[in-house]
Each structure stands twice: as structure tokens, then as C-alpha cells.
Amino acid sequence: MNPHPYLRAFLAGAFVPTLVLPLMLTGFIVARLVLQVPFPIERGIVFPMALVPSLWALWNMLWLGSHARTHLALGIHGALLPLLLMPAGAILATSLGILSLGLSGVTWFHTVYLPYAWIAPVFLAVLAAYYLVWKYVVGFLNRTLGIA
């Protein structure tokens, strides 16, 4: 008997981003209020706070629902999520003024400059990070909650 497996999948999926969020909030508060960074970086919290945890949770529910048919490993399934998240995050960041596109690169938060040549390696690194986090952390949570 395994009642409410999709609710468990939702909670397991939302766990990691929910843990990271307070760290980000602390960093943002220190930068904005203590270091008096003039850029309104609180705009940048919208995406990781409102969308990322929900998408992780829904992605884990999708894995639970489709695993019987696809037999896709959880790490691979998680590594596919940035294909959806990164364009969405970039579009939102651009529209909120967090990300500005230049001739030779992009600038995050008006301070972090990233040349276009580094976009692909950063994307691959995000894929690798997602693969590891989903395989080991979300996998552990799924096993603990009895849905994997």
C-alpha cells in the first residue's frame, strides 16, 4: 500500500530548491542591504523562488508517472530539466532586466559578465549538476518516501 505517491513525489522534488532558497535569500540580503549593491537583485529571486521548486516537483511527478513506460533513469530524467528551465529562466531574466545581452557576452545582475563562448560549457555544467543532484539527492528522497 502506497497512498498518495504523487504527493510524495511532489514533496521530494521540491526539497532541494527549497533548501537552496534560504541560502540565496541570505546572499541577496547581504548584497543588497549590507553591501548596498545598487542593483535591485530581488527581481532575480522571482524565478528560483516561484518557478524552480514547482518545476522540480512537477518533474519528479512526471518521472513517477512515466517511469513504468520509459524506464528512464532518474538522473537522466533530471538532466533533461535544464533544457526547459534554462531558456525559460533566461527569457524571464531578460524581461526583468536581470540579464542583459551584449555583443560578446551576457551580463547577469549588472555585474557578472559571461562571454558567449562560455554559455555552452555552463549549460553542460548545469546538466551535469542536475544529473548528479537528481540521481543521488532526489533518488535518495524518493527511496526514503517509498516511491522508488
Place this chain on the structure above:
Amino acid sequence: MNAHDEDRIKQLLKGAMPPISNAEPPCDLWPAMLRRLDAGPAAPPWFDWALAGGLVVFALALPASIPVFLYYL
């Protein structure tokens, strides 16, 4: 269906599913089961260690990528 038909069906069923001979396993499987239960989770493969090491090196080589990582977590 009369008694003759029932007997006929019984015979057919018995013929289709012969009795299992030598149903006992060749050895006691319980100790192997206990060893399996006591064994811890498998160690991560070398590929995952290499991936994690590569991520650390990447973050050190390009610290500007760290806020981008956090943005997507």
C-alpha cells in the same frame, strides 16, 4: 456438463500442468538474502566522481558561473 465431462476436463488440466518435481531450491537461499540486505548501497561509479570533480574544477575556473548555477536551483 455431466460427470464424465468434468473428469475429462480434470485430466486435461492435469496433463497441461504436470506436477513440479524437485520443487526445493538446491541450497538454503536465506543466508544470501541476509547478505544482500546487510550490504550497503553500491558506491557511485567512477563516471559520477569524475563529473563531480569536473564541476568543482569548472566552478573554480569560472566563479562567475556560480550565481548562474544558483539562479537555476
